[in-house]
Amino acid sequence: MWGILPLGGAVIIVVWWVVLLVLHDETRCRLPDRLTLPAALGAALGALLTEPALLLGGLGWSGVYLIGGVVSRGTGGGDIKLALSLGVLAAAAGGGGGVLAAAVTASAVTVVRGVAQRGTVVPHGPSMLVGTGLVVFLGACQGVLTSPGSPT
Template sequence: MALTGPPMAAPGQQDPPDRSPTGRFSAALAVLTVSPLLRLAALRYAVPSGSADRTGCDACGAPVVLTRPWPALGPAGRCGRCHARIGPPPGTVEVAALAAVALLVLVGPAGGALPALAWWLGWTIPAVFVDLAAHRLPDRLTLPAAVGTWLLLGAAALGDADPAPWLRAVSAGAGLALLFAGSTLVLGRRGFGLGDAKLALSVGALLGWYGWPVLVLGLLLAFGLSALVSVVLLVARRVRWSTHLPFGPFLLLGTAGALLLAT
């Protein structure tokens, strides 16, 4: 079984549809235009574990819905009625959406993986904002990310008539999730959370699609960034040794960095 990503088109042959400028632009535009939905998801699920999802402004109770004038769904992150700050900081979700567009354009995944990457970004970006705000990765975001990523990668493998990349992706996703879940069982709160394990289902699949070295690179970047940020915060006395930083953002950054470096 090959340990590298799906074969690229030979010189003189037509590129796969997802590598064409039109395909990249369509996928990038899809991510960018759903930024209000990303902000809505981040706002609703950024609540303590076991609490009901947020449905309105914390200050005045105005409902948060996708209707004009879109209370709290604009880049300013303010309630449309009382103008109180609510949800992720101003502009952060929109900047993340733009970064996702740049990643889709620059990476140009091989073998039809672009739809899977776009799908994963659409669910993972709000999940990361929830993790930063409430230290949790809700199932309503991580599980659809995993299921859709696996299915879209499977469809890409069928289109290429080569199951090897998908089998490797499934093995990587399941293995990484089991590793994270095992750390929770053995180390308790010192290990990864179950939310991290569920996010790892899709992270491992995406990185594994490109090969085992890319998976290792992504994990090294994630752990390295986590260690670097922890040291900086400790030196600045912003956290203590016992502080548990959310790992979801580092998984997102590590995955993006590995894909950029490997393609």
């Protein structure tokens, strides 16, 4: 019984963090450093201590956004920092394909929202969270379906 409590606490913290990010980005079109930097540093450190290859997912996604931000000025610094932590998470859930799926889903969600809202500025952070959440959910479902002892 006590083993589940730390997991439940971690889930509560992550859900609270996601809610704060979405509310802040939706109301201000900005992701604050106080929410993105600790997550990026924690994800990078966690990846380095457990599975360093996961850091490539975060660096890849944030690197693409950094280049896009320099070229088009359409990607903000908050999105770049958020991409680091979400890229590590997506890589842990689905490898390189998971990172690509999260990034493509995030872009598609932002485009659909932009078309639906006709010319209104659409924050990208919530779309990134949706894309990564979908990859994590599908990765968890796949893990449950292919766990040891279950028929494959």
